Amino acid sequence: MALLLASLxxxxxxxxxxxxxxxxxxxxIGVFGLAAAAVCRVLRQPPSxxxxxxxxxxxxxxxxxxxxxxxxxxxxxxxxxxxxWATFLAVYFVGxxxxxxxxxxxxxxxxxxxxxxxxxxxxxxxxxTSGGRVFWLFPADIDxxxxxxxxxxxxxxxxxxxxxxALYECLMRTxxxxxxxxxxxxxxxSVIASASRAGTVLATAEILVVCxxxxxxxxxxxxxxxxxxxxxxxxxxxFVIVVGPQTVWKRFWLPDPYAGRRExxxxxxxxxxxxxxxxxxxxxxxxxxxxxxxxxVGSIANQAHSDWLQWAAEGGIPFALAILTLFVWCLRPAFGxxxxxxxxxxxxxxxxxxxxxxxxxxxxxxxxxxxxAARTTRSNAAYPTASLKEKQTKTE
Numbered sequence: 001m002a003l004l005l006a007s008l009x010x011x012x013x014x015x016x017x018x019x020x021x022x023x024x025x026x027x028x029i030g031v032f033g034l035a036a037a038a039v040c041r042v043l044r045q046p047p048s049x050x051x052x053x054x055x056x057x058x059x060x061x062x063x064x065x066x067x068x069x070x071x072x073x074x075x076x077x078x079x080x081x082x083x084x085w086a087t088f089l090a091v092y093f094v095g096x097x098x099x100x101x102x103x104x105x106x107x108x109x110x111x112x113x114x115x116x117x118x119x120x121x122x123x124x125x126x127x128x129t130s131g132g133r134v135f136w137l138f139p140a141d142i143d144x145x146x147x148x149x150x151x152x153x154x155x156x157x158x159x160x161x162x163x164x165x166a167l168y169e170c171l172m173r174t175x176x177x178x179x180x181x182x183x184x185x186x187x188x189x190s191v192i193a194s195a196s197r198a199g200t201v202l203a204t205a206e207i208l209v210v211c212x213x214x215x216x217x218x219x220x221x222x223x224x225x226x227x228x229x230x231x232x233x234x235x236x237x238x239f240v241i242v243v244g245p246q247t248v249w250k251r252f253w254l255p256d257p258y259a260g261r262r263e264x265x266x267x268x269x270x271x272x273x274x275x276x277x278x279x280x281x282x283x284x285x286x287x288x289x290x291x292x293x294x295x296x297v298g299s300i301a302n303q304a305h306s307d308w309l310q311w312a313a314e315g316g317i318p319f320a321l322a323i324l325t326l327f328v329w330c331l332r333p334a335f336g337x338x339x340x341x342x343x344x345x346x347x348x349x350x351x352x353x354x355x356x357x358x359x360x361x362x363x364x365x366x367x368x369x370x371x372x373a374a375r376t377t378r379s380n381a382a383y384p385t386a387s388l389k390e391k392q393t394k395t396e
Contacts, residue, residue, distance in 0.1 A: 002104050002107060008030040009363065016149050016360060017149070027363075031090045031091055051326075053092070053093075055322040056092055062282070073281050073287045079283075092370045093370075095366070113169070146193075153352075154361055155199070156198065157199070157361065161346050164339050164340065164342045166184035166187060170184055171232070195251055207236075260305070269312075271289070271313040275313070276316055280314055285310050306350070306352060
């Protein structure tokens, strides 16, 4: 099951560039199939309750409620959005059962890291040499092309989710420390190459926070800062110089870096204020937007460029609060694990972009949340009488 789930995830990322729905359908059907198989395991060995099940289930039921009561501006889009949230729920459910096995959890985390590292290398090379072609073969009408991902911010969110994996292994494991330093450096440099401002800030923050937490806990590999931190910092400096930070630096100094997003935000707030309790319908922001638009961007505005504002506009206050509880729940296990901090970064990135709009990309974060939930549940079950200090000394 772990291999099948990983294959679906890798397929979904590698086909994000395809301008058709069939890759999404393949991913969703595959995930639902695994969820159906997981139900059989639930009947034999029910999992412990974890909070993320509540907001994710609520999201699906809320979409169904909007459809059944006709509280949606466009039923078709609400159906698609409801299926997307059902996919997130299914991914979390499958992961929660699968990752009760710590070996499966470590294997899947390692598989995600290796995949993200390989994609980051390909994406960086492709951005300089492909001439705007995905995998050097398929033409794409876009300025910045990072591997199979056609959005610099979506690419940055993809790397943000997994960069702490490499940092954790580099700083806390003696074996393979140099290899993981290389991985972390390549992944970080690829974010710089993408020229995503939010991605650059968040990826840099991840490095600082992970290093700070490891230092506070006194867990540098071999007990030496020099042996684990310096090689990583040195490789990062070299890789960043190679890809060149000039493009992203110039973007930080644009006269109005929030142009466009600001107007979308104002319109989204107005939309949420007009439909505070039930929203306009999940997935219907683009349909409802023209009535609240304050600028003409000269093209179709398909997203609010802020998942948080879009959730409030489409689902109303109840829906936004439900997702907020998911984010709040993630804080403690993410900081406790260190390697799970990427989840926090993606949710923060969602304030200025829309990384949860694509089933494959959003599920990348959901599966890490499932890892955190399974790790937390397993730790509590394994040490029911241990003191708090003893629990904090346990590592995977």
